[in-house]
Amino acid sequence: MSEKRPYKLYSDSTADLSEEILKRMDVSIVKLTFEMNGKTYSDGEIPMETFYKKLREGAMSKTAQIAPSTYEEVFEREIKAGCDILYLGFSSGLSGSYGSSCIARDNLLEKYPDAKIICVDSLCASTGEGLLLYKADEKKRNGMDIDELAKWLEATKLHLCHVFTVDDLKFLRRGGRVSATAAFAGSILGIKPVLHVDNDGHLIPLGKVRGRKHSLEKLVDMMGERVKGWENPVVMICHGDARADGEYVAELVKERFGKQTDVKLCYTGTVIGSHSGPGTIALFFMGEER
Numbered sequence: 001m002s003e004k005r006p007y008k009l010y011s012d013s014t015a016d017l018s019e020e021i022l023k024r025m026d027v028s029i030v031k032l033t034f035e036m037n038g039k040t041y042s043d044g045e046i047p048m049e050t051f052y053k054k055l056r057e058g059a060m061s062k063t064a065q066i067a068p069s070t071y072e073e074v075f076e077r078e079i080k081a082g083c084d085i086l087y088l089g090f091s092s093g094l095s096g097s098y099g100s101s102c103i104a105r106d107n108l109l110e111k112y113p114d115a116k117i118i119c120v121d122s123l124c125a126s127t128g129e130g131l132l133l134y135k136a137d138e139k140k141r142n143g144m145d146i147d148e149l150a151k152w153l154e155a156t157k158l159h160l161c162h163v164f165t166v167d168d169l170k171f172l173r174r175g176g177r178v179s180a181t182a183a184f185a186g187s188i189l190g191i192k193p194v195l196h197v198d199n200d201g202h203l204i205p206l207g208k209v210r211g212r213k214h215s216l217e218k219l220v221d222m223m224g225e226r227v228k229g230w231e232n233p234v235v236m237i238c239h240g241d242a243r244a245d246g247e248y249v250a251e252l253v254k255e256r257f258g259k260q261t262d263v264k265l266c267y268t269g270t271v272i273g274s275h276s277g278p279g280t281i282a283l284f285f286m287g288e289e290r
Contacts (some may be wrong), residue, residue, distance in 0.1 A: 005116070007084040007146040009137060010074070012066065012097060013043035014090040015130035016269040017237050027138045030074055032097065032271045034063045041270070048170045048267045052241035062276035065096040070272045071104035075117060079108060084116035086146050088133055088153060092121045093201030118150045120157075123201035126272045127238040128162040128284040134234065147213075158232065161287040162197040163206075165215040167242065167279025174275075183234055195220050216245055216264075219283045220252040226287030227257075235261055238268045240280035249281055 018226045022029070031042045036051075036059050045055050053060065056211065087105075098121045105117040122129045137247040139149055139207035192215035198204045206222075209215040223235075233254055239246035243265070250263040267273075268280050276282075 003050060004145060005082060005084050007086055007116070007140075008078050009133075009140055009149075010087040011129065011133045012090045012274075013269060014097075014126060014271055015088075015133050016126040016266055016272055017130040017134070018264075018266045020287070021134070021264060021266070021267060025134065026141065027110055027133060028074070030066055030070065032066055032095075034061050034248075034271050034274050036061045038056055038089075040064075043269055043271045046243060046270065047274075048270070051251070051273065055273070056278050061270070063271045063274050066100050067101040068107070070098040070172065071101045072107055075104055075108055076112075079115045079117075080258050080281070082145055085118070086136075086150055087117070087119045088122050088129070088136060089119060090129060091123045091125050091197065091201030093123065093197075094125055094203065114196050116146060118146060120199070122153075122160075122210045123157055123199065124160050125162065125197055125201070125203075126268055126282060126284075127236045127266050128160050128282075129196060130266065131234070131236045131284045132157060132160050134236075156286075158199050158290060159286050161226050162275075162282060163194065163219050163225070163226075163289050164196070164280060164282030165192050165194050166276055167192070167208070167212065167217060167240075170279050171275060171277030183256050194222070196222075196290060197267075205273055208218055212245070216249050216281060217252065219249060219281065220256055223283060223285050223287070224256060226289065228288035229283065230286040232257060232285045233262060235268065236264045236284045238266045238272075238280075238284075240268045240273050240278045242279045242281060245279070245281050249283060253283070275281070288289050 009027045054159050093099040101119045195205050237246045
């Protein structure tokens with residue numbers, strides 16, 4: 001019986017994990033790109049504060065999926081080094097990047113039939129993808145092999161809950177998530193939408209709340225409705241340059257679910273932030289259903 005090859009865990013920059021967290025993980029990240037003011041950047045290439053300042057000043061940011069050739073280049077490098085690959089991709093409901101990874105996989109397996117490349121569609125976005133990746137990294141470090149981990153990811157991903165709110169509806173309007181009329185009414189009346197990512201990996205509005213503080217508290221209420229029997233030693237929050245609001249939600253989570261809860265706060269990255277805008281607050285946790 002031949003010895004199993006080592007494997008590498010890959011994901012995308014849309015996992016929106018802080019550099020501090022990533023430094024402690026054994027994962028490799030493939031970066032998406034965005035274009036702002038006629039210049040193309042890699043995800044996270046410019047400081048987050050600068051990026052969100054530009055958005056607030058009216059700059060438009062257009063994002064692009066990862067090309068198959070990019071995946072092929074990074075995956076082939078690992079194969080040549082004798083490693084298999086487990087790739088956890090940004091939701092196919094929001095980007096074509098996962099499809100690109102599958103094209104790269106198929107091309108490479110024709111060339112290297114003894115290699116193993118497994119692509120998993122996370123059906124997650126932003127730090128929801130990041131929390132799933134964080135848990136996968138833990139399991140890999142604890143000795144789970146590539147097939148077991150891929151199976152665990154498939155069985156677990158729809159229990160990764162995403163609930164979030166935005167401060168300004170115009171960014172969702174640009175993406176067609178709300179109508180222009182609703183966006184205008186919301187800005188006048190202080191209406192804040194509450195959304196989630198569904199089982200198909202799509203962004204779905206769930207309701208509206210009057211006022212920013214109420215919208216933040218609603219996120220924690222939604223966590224309470226979804227958790228059921230699931231344990232959450234680690235919970236993640238991402239923010240669109242709104243750290244104080246993220247910290248407020250973190251304190252609410254600890255009050256509701258236990259002071260021992262490890263709540264990790266990250267920036268909403270430049271690619272996801274291009275669509276959600278400044279002021280976004282998103283809460284990610286494990287639950288019975290999304």
